[in-house]
Amino acid sequence: MPLRLGHLPAVDITLIVVLVIALALFFDFTNGFHDTANAMATPIATGAMKPTVAVSVAAVLNLVGAFLSTAVATSISHGLINEGPGGVAISPEMIFAGLIGAVVWNMITWLRGLPSSSSHALFGGLIGAAIVGAGFDSVNYAALLTVVIIPAFLSPVIAALVSLLATRIAYRITRRPVFPNERGGFRVGQIFTSSMVSLAHGTNDAQKTMGVITLTLIASGAQSANQGVQFWVVVACALAIALGTYTGGWRIIRTLGSGITEIRATQGFAAEASTAATILASSHLGFALSTTQVSSGSIIGAGLGRRGSKIQWSTAGKIVIAWFITLPAAAAVGAIASGIARFGVVGLVIDAVAGGIVVLGLYLWSLRKPHDSAIEIDVAANAVLTRKEQRGLQRKKRAEAVAARRAELSRERTLRRMAGRKGGRR
């Protein structure tokens, strides 16, 4: 293997493998922590579920979802990295560097309030690390394009279109004023659709970590490349994501206290149905997509499905920028970390310490300066203006114009009065 730590004995290799697995599981935990809101913010906001119940259900379904399939994990661990003559060309050290890149970038976007995707950060970090660590040939670009990049850009668009259509259908079928109140029933339906989103999240996101751990095991020689994902890996990832989901609940509850954008139960139902359908279909075919971006796309689609709504590009732009930038940015951080890791054990220690310091520092900084923790769903919902909000904006603009005109008039009047006075200015 080209970039092994030279003469180091096998014990150190095992240590680094353990480190990588721990870091990967931590990443899985933060992923669950971060994404509970995507599935559960709308049902809590519309009052379909009590917060504690919603969070517990989300945790359990993430756990269950993680056991359902291993297609995504296999496509990450067995497809993305090219195999050289001596097995896979990348080492656990590079995966470690890639994970550090992903974690650091996630922390930065979280602080900046950007609705970024932890999945894109993960892939970006790994790709950057692999390219710097093992050269351009180490990555299977065709597989990368098929499994990660194209789904990353297509899936939110597909989800938005599906959700737009579903919202239109739902509103059309339950059209007022002939029958009263039936849209309240969508609130009950939301209990099920949001549960499906949690399940879908478990199937797709937990598997990414499984894929990374399996890749590490293959790279370190602990597992042959022909074997699939091992059962203990599935269990560990499922537990990590469920635990993260459960502890992430406080975040939603706190944000709801400060008020989340109004999403009608009908829109929430349609959006969640589309999110779940898109993610589950993709998981089944082994596409690793970003659940965050799919949820955001669905919410935007559902917002547009309501009559008279319109996209607010200043907020939607934020989503799109975060969407485009995350992969290359995390790749850059991963590449730097991987470059440092080339110095052997010292480099690894520098990586770990630097990563730890950055994460801890950013965390402490966030405590000092409270910020609104960006819930992606909320950002996405803000990106669509309802008719009422548009009218409000117009009214505000008109009022401002009138005020400006009034100020101008009064200034003119004063000037005229002053000019009319005898003796000019006193």
Next chain:
Amino acid sequence: MGIDWGAFLLVALVAVVSACFVVSVYSVGLRFWSAADTRAGKYTVKDDGTIGPATAGFPDPNAAAGAVRMLRALAVVCFVLCGAAVLYGIYLIVPAFH
């Protein structure tokens, strides 16, 4: 590069068909449910199509119980159909069932 565009198309199609199916069947179910409510006298529908408060007690003893029960049954059939579609989707995904 062998990019399988068919797979993406498949995902899009499956997502459209399944999401729209579930949403529309559920909506139809809700519509049946509220039709049953109206029949049972929970609301009165005026001539211009707007909704007024119930005139008789709810459930209205004079309402045709058979029609109400029929509508409720249809609504439940719709909800069950939704649930079945979702469960079938999960069944297709889990390799352990095949």
